[in-house]
Amino acid sequence: MVTNAASFGRSGVHDFIMIRASAIILALYTLFLVGFIACNGPLTYDVWSEFFGSLAMKVFTMIALIALLIHAWIGIWQVLTDYIKCTTLRGVLQFVFVITAFAYLAVGLFTVWGV
Template sequence: MSHHELIGRKRLVVGAHYGTRDFIAQRATAVIMAAYTLALVLYAVFVPSLDFESWRAFFAFTVGTLPVGQLLAFLAFVSLAWHAWIGVRDIWMDYVRAAGLRLFLQVLTLLWLVAAVVFFAQILWSL
């Protein structure tokens, strides 16, 4: 590759995602989590008794046959996992110099987050 090919918009770029997509994803997941948290807080404020059945009703809310409560809870939890993945992955990339250890930590983090999402889905959809 000649020197002129490395300059300008078409230069060779290697490495991670270079920020924009991760920046947007982190903000979008934060908005989803904030909206869902607001819904939880409003539900807790306006429901007279917060017992198991009232929380179950919140998560089992349906529109027709569509389980909206479960879908929104799952979306919020997937947003949390994705938000955490971006942040923790960036920490590993910034502060762990050894490539093998960094890869191990990233895989471990990803496996833990996927397991958490699967466990959450199993609990949520068993309601």
């Protein structure tokens, strides 16, 4: 078992639970969006803006964004530790991914709460 600080969770079981929980949140978010699109008539800017303007949708979107980042981080960490044996290269790739993930989180935060 890998026990260094690069793992998102405390153990493989914790990572397994986190990735499954984040997948459930992402599936629910996707089904909710598909249901909204299917049940509404023509989607205009006003309808879409009102939909994402509600507090519940903003919170649900942020939870889904955080779940996506957790899901992606665990997946990337697992792939990099399995296939990139050079520690320096793996560290650089993980650093680049973390910076990119935080940039996505910041853009998502400003986009959702800026509406």
